[in-house]
Amino acid sequence: MAITWDPTLVTGIEDIDAQHQELFRRLDALLEAIRAGRSRDEVGRTLTFLEEYASHHFTAEEAQMEARGYAGLADHRAEHEGFRAELRALEAEYLRDGATASLIIRVNTQLTGWLRSHIYRADRALADFLTGKAR
Numbered sequence: 753m754a755i756t757w758d759p760t761l762v763t764g765i766e767d768i769d770a771q772h773q774e775l776f777r778r779l780d781a782l783l784e785a786i787r788a789g790r791s792r793d794e795v796g797r798t799l800t801f802l803e804e805y806a807s808h809h810f811t812a813e814e815a816q817m818e819a820r821g822y823a824g825l826a827d828h829r830a831e832h833e834g835f836r837a838e839l840r841a842l843e844a845e846y847l848r849d850g851a852t853a854s855l856i857i858r859v860n861t862q863l864t865g866w867l868r869s870h871i872y873r874a875d876r877a878l879a880d881f882l883t884g885k886a887r
C-alpha cells in the first residue's frame with residue numbers, strides 16, 4: 753500500500769499543499785525502495801532526496817512564519833527538527849542493520865504518522881493564521 757497525501761490534509765495554502773504532496777511522493781519512494789530490497793546506494797539516494805525536500809519545505813514554512821510574526825514559530829520549528837532527527841535516526845539504523853522489517857514499519861508508521869499529524873494539526877493551524885481564519 754502506497755503512502756499517499758489525501759484531501760483531509762488540505763491547508764488551503766496552495767504552495768504548502770503542493771509541497772506536502774511532493775513530500776508524500778518522496779516518502780513513498782523511500783518506502784518502496786526499502787521494501788523492494790534496492791541497493792544501499794539507491795535507498796541512500798531516496799533518503800537524501802526526501803531529506804533535501806523536507807528541509808526545503810520546512811525552511812519555506814518557517815520563513816512564512818517569521819515574516820508574519822507567528823507566535824507558534826518556536827514550537828512548530830521544534831516539530832520540524834523532530835522529523836529531521838527521526839530521519840537521521842532511521843538512516844543510521846538502515847546503514848547499521850539494512851532493510852529490516854522493523855525499519856520498514858518505522859518508515860511506514862512513524863514517519864508517515866508524524867507527517868500526517870503534523871500537517872493535520874500544526875500546518876493547518878499555521879494556514880488558518882496565514883489566511884486570517886484563526887481566531
Ligand SMILES: [Fe+2]
Pocket residue numbers: 813828832870874875
Ligand atoms: Fe510544518
